[in-house]
Amino acid sequence: MFESLHIGFIGGGNMGEALIKGLLSASPLLPDQISIYDVSTTRMKYLEATYKIRLSANAADLAASSDVLILAVKPQTMSEVLGGIQAHLSHRPLVISIAAGISLAVLSAGLPEGTPIVRVMPNTPALVLQGASTLARGTHVTDQQMEVALAFFQAVGKAIEVQEQWMDAVTGLSGSGPAYVLLIIESLIDAGVLMGLPRQTARELTLQTLLGTVSMVQETAKHPAALKDLITSPGGTTIRGLQVLEDRGVRGALMEAVEAATLRSRELGRS
Ligand SMILES: NC(=O)C1=CN([C@@H]2O[C@H](COP(=O)(O)OP(=O)(O)OC[C@H]3O[C@@H](n4cnc5c(N)ncnc54)[C@H](O)[C@@H]3O)[C@@H](O)[C@H]2O)C=CC1
Numbered sequence: 001m002f003e004s005l006h007i008g009f010i011g012g013g014n015m016g017e018a019l020i021k022g023l024l025s026a027s028p029l030l031p032d033q034i035s036i037y038d039v040s041t042t043r044m045k046y047l048e049a050t051y052k053i054r055l056s057a058n059a060a061d062l063a064a065s066s067d068v069l070i071l072a073v074k075p076q077t078m079s080e081v082l083g084g085i086q087a088h089l090s091h092r093p094l095v096i097s098i099a100a101g102i103s104l105a106v107l108s109a110g111l112p113e114g115t116p117i118v119r120v121m122p123n124t125p126a127l128v129l130q131g132a133s134t135l136a137r138g139t140h141v142t143d144q145q146m147e148v149a150l151a152f153f154q155a156v157g158k159a160i161e162v163q164e165q166w167m168d169a170v171t172g173l174s175g176s177g178p179a180y181v182l183l184i185i186e187s188l189i190d191a192g193v194l195m196g197l198p199r200q201t202a203r204e205l206t207l208q209t210l211l212g213t214v215s216m217v218q219e220t221a222k223h224p225a226a227l228k229d230l231i232t233s234p235g236g237t238t239i240r241g242l243q244v245l246e247d248r249g250v251r252g253a254l255m256e257a258v259e260a261a262t263l264r265s266r267e268l269g270r271s
């Protein structure tokens, strides 16, 4: 499916690099099928040296020579990027935007009529082929182009098609989610250290506890609360720990975090 396709990345920052690394390690794409343009020459040199991908002199040349163009710049930079490529898309490449908040309507208003556009919300675990991505399909995208887009993101983890109206909530949950989980991981490791464990031991135990718990939820398909009950003996240790988390409002804080990130995604789409 990827044979002879030329993939262009505009923007090779954290998320662009995660996708490039994931795609090169898990899909049949070869480094010389991927080109990049980034305003930062330091960044371009780093990506060329690390992944042996091609460099483009500017966004317009990259747009003109790509079959699939991935826009991986910040939402605040998107209108400038669209302005720079719109005259170079007469060959109708598939355009994929991963920018938080930027709607298909805004993207199509900035690109030539009839451009096939897919809006995607990936996340950084794509770097290790464990990404979670959702894709929303624009009007002019053919079934075959949608298959290519899905195959791209399935190569680096789970990828599902959703209606565009869910994209801001997805951004708040799985787009930003790795940061919440990392904060929890960091805190648990520090908690182990606070109780006197060597840092490396605390790290290993924390990571295996998270991995094991995720597998348990996936494999048993039981409600998380039912599994939580199995760990919580009457008058035991776990209920004391849970009492503190409930007192401190951790459940509500996580809900508010996802809500705040979702609202910010909507806000970015309006600015
Ligand atoms: N970092 C994350 O976890 C995720 C990010 N996203 C989205 O991905 C996009 C990129 O985010 P990050 O990679 O985190 O940001 P970043 O700041 O790490 O990367 C953006 C890159 O774009 C380059 N750039 C800036 N202006 C440019 C221009 N005019 N032309 C070409 N390159 C330009 C910058 O030099 C930088 O390397 C954003 O829209 C974000 O909403 C989506 C999902 C997750």
Ligand SMILES: O=C(O)[C@@H]1CCC=N1
Pocket (backbone or CB within 6 Å): 100, 171, 175, 176
């Ligand atoms: O913080 C951000 O805006 C991006 C979007 C999703 C994850 N990071």
